[in-house]
Amino acid sequence: MQGLRWAGLVLAWLCGLAHASMGLTELPATAQEGPVTIYYPSDSASRPEPRGRFVLDVAADGHPVPGNGRLVVISHGSGGAPWVHADLARELVEAGFVVAMPLHHADNYLDPSDPGPDSWTIRPAEVSRAIDAVGHDPRFAPLLRLDKVGMFGMSAGGHTALSLAGGRWSPARFARHCDAHIAEDFQSCVGLITEQTGGPLDGLKRWLALRVIHFRFDDDTPRVDHDPRIAAVVAGVPAAADFDMDSLVRPAVPLGLVTAGRDLWLTPRFHADQVLAACQTCEHLADLPDGGHGALLSPPPPGLHGLVGELLNDPPGFDRAEVAEAHHKITAFFQRHLLP
Template identity: 70%
Template sequence: MRSFCLPALALALLSGLAQAAVGLGEIPATAGDGPVTLYYPTSDEARPVQRGRFTLTLAPQGTPVRGNGRLVLISHGSGGSPWVHADLARSLVEAGFVVAMPEHRADNYRNDSDPGPDSWTMRPAEVSRAIDAVGRDARFAPLLKLDKVGVYGMSAGGHTALSMAGGRWSPAGFKQHCEAHLVEDFQTCVGLITRLTGGHLDGLKKWAALAVIRHRFDDAAPRAHSDSRVAAVVAGVPASADFDMASLAAPRVPLGLITAQQDRWLVPRFHSDRVLEACLPRCEHIADLPTGGHGALLSPPPPGLTGLVGDMLNDPPDFDRRATTAEVDRKTTAFFMRHLLP
């Protein structure tokens, strides 16, 4: 990784923001898009607030103050919420960024009815419209320049991030991957509906999964999305088996990757490892978590997960979250500072 020295202006900015709290706001949903959650610097006092199962120290509806003038979009994973990336958002806000999290249609914590390739097709345009929405908001438009925007995504959000970096994929690519590697990468292909247990029903599960996938995902037309405002991208444990890796060999913008070797939802050799093999040395391997699972980048992690979702997202026994996640957030923030500032 390149050495990184903060310029004097950035150091002065950070010292001025050290006393600022993290504000919490929202741009309401429209007829076409869900709400956009905002984290941002504010001089108002923070307090404990309850959001779902999470208690976060924030300043709801705090008055925004000027930070570094840059925006970072976070694209959540399948069934995700704005709260599971609150620690990363805090790191970014403390560096002066405004952070915006769009709620992806039919693939969020309130409505997870249509994850996978259907959602992946819509997500990049939802990110672009969220940038538009922030630019129209009277609270934030005077504080931001939107010619250089960052995008971070994890899991399905990582798929979105790769699209924003210039990657091309197709639903037929997803089908072909699942036809070739259904057993080895079963949860990628079927989500959390069921799992293989070694029992007598496994054959039926595999037959049904392939029947549905072949029926729904045979479109070979490449999906691509371009937004000239996006100037740096980070993809964490990205869903990526359906990408044309040639399209990621020379990313359109600086691209950072975060990997977790104990990921059992998106098996690395079919996803993040393939992206790294395709894009290095033209991308940056921000961090690798040898003992981290798929949920390692959820911070704070959702409490009380059980069953299959718990098996996929809870930390492996030897993963040291306390020593790891803050460092990954710091490295991610440093990546965006390098590529979006001044």
């Protein structure tokens, strides 16, 4: 009889999730921290809501309902927004997770003024403080157990993910990578400031870029981050060339990877492929062989053009059904490692 009772409770929970909508709310910025966007199971009615360039079907500030008791934090890429991972958030919410997305300081769609190693240094602590903020909110604190938290990051957020999985890196390693490979991995070193065109000015662009990089990033002190609550991590198309790969041979927590074969921003052989080659315990959750750097932006930002469009828009022939399948595998990874 006891077994039947628990089976009935589980069935009722699953049926509740099947009919739940996706709630959306924001913990406001403080003097020290940016806002944190939260997606969560809700029993309130959803409706189309404009957010940035997107319209999302959500229950804005809807009433939260119990899910599976676990939190996943998503770290966006450089210049990113909370909306470009809404499809992954929905997949996670439908599986019962609460999803939190901090807006990273000076490296977001409202303020893209300081991407790169300066941002990478502070991002892990911003993830930890987002966990704190959700845990202190009276709407969500009773619904969550924060001893086992999941973390997903894409691009610069993937760098954050590798850091929180136990990876060591330093700004000087970034500079040494650019010294050795700036021609082959130019956008990784300079971001959106400029691009190589194959013309006579390319050499000058590389020389100037290296002068700036050497001036700003000469600190060889290893960055090591840890939050004991983070129990499973997924890195999507991560910035990784500045990591000591020995630190990622056996990550501190289960680590999943998602890769894209036609990534023009972070040349795979210097980034994700290096992690795959070094890591002995990682799970290669999904490879998108025809996907570009923006493949995991879902919904994809509309109307991108120029250099940012070249780097983030889908290459011809890429099938976005592969992104939905990657979301399934990411969600299953967190279910395996965070539940029960």
